[in-house]
Amino acid sequence: MRIPFRKMHGLGNDFVVIDAREAPVPMTTRRAAALADRRTGIGCDQLIVLEPSDVADVRMRIFNNDGSEVEACGNASRAVGLLLGGTQSIETLGGLIRSEAGADGVSVDMGSPRFDWQEIPLSYAMDTLELPVGWEELENPVGVNVGNPHAVFFVPDADAVELERLGPIIENDPVFPERVNVNVASLVGPDHLKLRVWERGAGLTRACGTGACATAVAAMRRKLTGRKVRVDLPGGPLTIAWPEGGTIEMTGPAALSFEGSFEDADFPA
Numbered sequence: 001m002r003i004p005f006r007k008m009h010g011l012g013n014d015f016v017v018i019d020a021r022e023a024p025v026p027m028t029t030r031r032a033a034a035l036a037d038r039r040t041g042i043g044c045d046q047l048i049v050l051e052p053s054d055v056a057d058v059r060m061r062i063f064n065n066d067g068s069e070v071e072a073c074g075n076a077s078r079a080v081g082l083l084l085g086g087t088q089s090i091e092t093l094g095g096l097i098r099s100e101a102g103a104d105g106v107s108v109d110m111g112s113p114r115f116d117w118q119e120i121p122l123s124y125a126m127d128t129l130e131l132p133v134g135w136e137e138l139e140n141p142v143g144v145n146v147g148n149p150h151a152v153f154f155v156p157d158a159d160a161v162e163l164e165r166l167g168p169i170i171e172n173d174p175v176f177p178e179r180v181n182v183n184v185a186s187l188v189g190p191d192h193l194k195l196r197v198w199e200r201g202a203g204l205t206r207a208c209g210t211g212a213c214a215t216a217v218a219a220m221r222r223k224l225t226g227r228k229v230r231v232d233l234p235g236g237p238l239t240i241a242w243p244e245g246g247t248i249e250m251t252g253p254a255a256l257s258f259e260g261s262f263e264d265a266d267f268p269a
């Protein structure tokens with residue numbers, strides 16, 4: 001039996017999207033990692049499985065390239081919003097979000113950020129506005145959870161950071177019991193940030209939507225920017241707004257690359 005999939009991306013952060021709303025497609029860590037493998041599978045940063053939901057229009061399950069199932073993915077939320085069109089409520093492990101497809105791309109209400117140390121989560125109590133931790137030149141990040149955990153480091157030049165080397169060390173540090181997504185950001189103009197992300201379970205990606213949300217919110221909390229910012233990632237820009245007392249709105253593009261199918265038995269669950 002062949003299982004159809006779509007290959008999609010948001011600013012080059014790429015996904016294999018499997019629509020399992022009509023017919024179930026069993027997914028496990030082993031199967032997700034095999035499908036996501038760029039040499040022996042289809043290849044993607046995240047594998048997305050769409051399922052029926054009791055509380056929303058659709059349930060979106062998210063698996064990283066290493067097969068780990070996670071709570072949130074900003075770029076995949078826009079991709080799914082584009083695929084389904086109009087306004088959609090999407091159930092994720094990180095909470096309910098809402099997408100709206102429009103002429104300028106897809107906007108997603110990503111919900112409210114959380115800053116309590118237990119909610120990041122961290123291993124012990126500390127001030128999440130300036131975590132008293134450091135790895136070489138990367139020091140005192142902001143801790144924030146936007147459905148998934150992020151550490152945001154503000155540095156003079158995000159391009160100068162050796163993120164391939166430091167990213168995995170920070171991702172797996174015991175201070176982050178559920179691992180962490182590692183963001184390095186620079187302020188490049190008024191309300192304008194440059195960002196690179198080492199993603200938990202996926203490594204360096206061309207863009208990370210939740211990373212852009214976490215970084216924008218961190219910059220706003222540190223009073224580095226106003227409440228609406230442009231975030232430039234290697235794959236292109238996103239706009240993030242977080243009005244006082246409101247939820248995070250992320251706007252940007254998404255695209256379909258191609259469609260295909262794989263043999264069920266070749267990728268055992």
Ligand SMILES: N[C@@H](CCC[C@H](N)C(=O)O)C(=O)O
Pocket residue numbers: 013045046064070071072073074075076148149181199200201202205207208209210211
């Ligand atoms: N690429 C994503 C984030 C995917 C999940 C992340 N790697 C995690 O483990 O939390 C995005 O666009 O937000």
